[in-house]
Amino acid sequence: MTRTSATHGSTARPGLTLAAVAVVQFMVSLDLSVVNVGLPRIAAGLGFTAAGLTWVIHAYALAFGGLLLLGGKAADRYGRKRVLLSGLGLFGLASLAGGFAQAPGHLVTARAVQGIGAAALAPAALAVLTATFPAGRARVRAFGVWSAMNAAGGALGVLAGGLLTQYAGWRWVMFVNVPMAACALGLASRGIAPGPPGARGGRPDVLGAVLATAGTTLLVFGVVRTDQYAWTSPVTVTTLVAAAVLLAAFLHVERTTGREPLVRLGLFANRSVAGANAFNLLLGAAMASALYFVSLHLQQVLGTGPATTGVMFLPFALGGVGGSVLAAVLGHRLAPRTLLIAGGLLTATGFAWFGLISPDGTFVTDVLGPSVAAGTGFGLCLGPVVSTATAGVAPHETGTASGLLNSSRQIGASLGLAALGTTAQHRTGRTVTPEALDDGYALGLTLGAALLLTAVLIAVTVLRRTGRPVQADPLPTRNRPH
Structure with missing residues (x-):
């Protein structure tokens, strides 16, 4: 990798590259969940209706998911580092604007622009990681760090959102992204080599x-x-x-x-690409819905405050990090397909357990156990699904493949929350009592478990069985672009 980087006038620093990508992924993942706990106070502060409030989540997820393929293509076309830095700048500015929002439309617009920035930076960062760590133990370790930050950001976002909402005000769930974006900009500027010129061709x-x-x-x-x-x-x-x-x-x-x-449809002829994206879409649908339902259950049914609710998500966060570390350790011995199946089954078990929540329950009886199970299973899935989705993809399409994978998760999150949220609301009915709300949330969580079982079925039937992973880093046989 050093020879390749030197050829293009810059020396890559794998450690800084990994740090930059880790901060980027933590920030993006955190932003998907940090607003969840603050939603009731955001609604009160800006005057959102119940239906309009969901668009605080949808605006981000749809812009993010819908434009990720374009972001991945832009990374391949114009250079990964350039697109990553541009996306970070836009994301930080949109977060700042969202914190100063004075009306529902202002915040929804800022969230959409955040999604556009994330759609540029996320696939570029993942493509950089894939190119910097192409094979062997280094790749497994790198994706272990990436997946740990992914899991930690998603779950700790709820903790941070609760603490910020209660003690600093809901606007800080937007402001918190600004210093992280600045930090990632500094790390990426210093640690990521410019890489080769972008692929030539027509406009995206x-x-x-x-x-x-x-x-x-x-x-x-x-x-x-x-x-x-x-x-x-x-x-x-x-x-x-x-x-x-x-x-x-x-x-x-x-x-x-x-x-x-935007995406070469022939990519889907690769069973690894097709199967991993289908699995990821269902994983995103179930996970986004679960975070939403559990957060509302804790606040609106059990009556806990935002900060306490955030603390109660810590077991999920720690389970996600633990699952990611476990996937990195087992990745030397087990095929990614095996880890996806095991992680999917464990996450489905946690969601089914969540489906047993009751209005008379407590954190210990209804939340702690399923949080650990679901979080650990989720962490087990993250690294292997990325490794599977980019396996066998040509170097000039790694940005596209990375964008496709991120897109499937974000679109799945938005579609899953729309479908399961609407189903839960139909079950709740017009009588908004703790018992009725609990009934709707429990149904949504149970359906999330069903989505995860479908994802496991896809992994079993679509993904090919592979041999044991490579145990050592192979010697470089050719220059690899960054």
């Missing part, structure tokens, strides 16, 4: 990105509004049909465009 497929984002947004919008309009109503049917038309148009553009397609 902006039309495809617009169609994909618009289609998924309409799909989520249609599902969310079923609390007001029945599934068979003209409003819902028209919205969902329009979403299907836009998504079909996206697939047509990707097959026929004369420009560089």
Whole structure:
């Protein structure tokens, strides 16, 4: 790697590269969950309606997920470091603007711009990691660190959100990203080599990105509004049909465009890519919904405050970090497919256990055990799913493959929260009592377990069995780009 970096006029620093990518992933993952605990106070502070409040989450997840493929393609086309630094700058500025929001529309817009920045920086960071640590033990260790930061950010985001909301005010769930973005900018500037020039070719497929984002947004919008309009109503049917038309148009553009397609559909012929992304979509759907339901259950059913709720998520956070470390240790002995199956089953068990929550329950009886099980299983999945999704992908498509994987998780998160949230709300009904709320949250958590079992089935049937992982780093046979 040193020879390659020197060829391009800069010396790579693998340690700083890993640190920069770890901070980036922690920040992105934290931002997906840090607002959850603060949602009730955000609603009170800015005047959100119950339905409008979910768009604080959806605006970020949809912009993030819908534009990740474009971000991955831009990283391949214009250079990973350049796109990573640009995305970090935009993310930090949007976080600052969101903290100063004075109306619901201001915050939703800031969250959408945050998603755009994250869509640029996340695939670029993951592509840098994949290129810097191409094989062997170093790759397993690097992805172990990455997945630990992913798990810690997602779970500690709830803890940080609770503490910040109660003691500093809800605006700090946005401001907290600014120093992290600045830190990541400094590390990435110093530690990541510029790498080779971007791949030459036509301009990135902006039309495809617009169609994909618009289609998924309409799909989520249609599902969310079923609390007001029945599934068979003209409003819902028209919205969902329009979403299907836009998504079909996206697939047509990707097959026929004369420009560089947003994603080469031939990538899905790789069973590792297809299976890992399907698994990741369902994992994202279940995880985002679980964090949402458990946070609301603790506050609205059990009556705990934001800070206490955040502390109660610590077992989930520690379980996620522990699972990630365990995956790194076992990654030398077990195939990624095996770890995905084990992690998926353990996470599903935790969610099914969460589904037994009751309005008379306590943290010890209803939250502690399932948090440890679900968190550990989630951590077990993170590194192996990335390693699987990028296996056998050509170097010039690593950014696209990384963007595709991140996109599947974010779109899954938004679709899962829309579908399971709406289902829970239908179960709750119009009588908003602790018992009714608990009934709806329990149903949503149980359905999350079903999604994880479906993900395990995909891992069993789609992903190929592979041999034991490489036990030592192979000697470099050719220069590898950063």
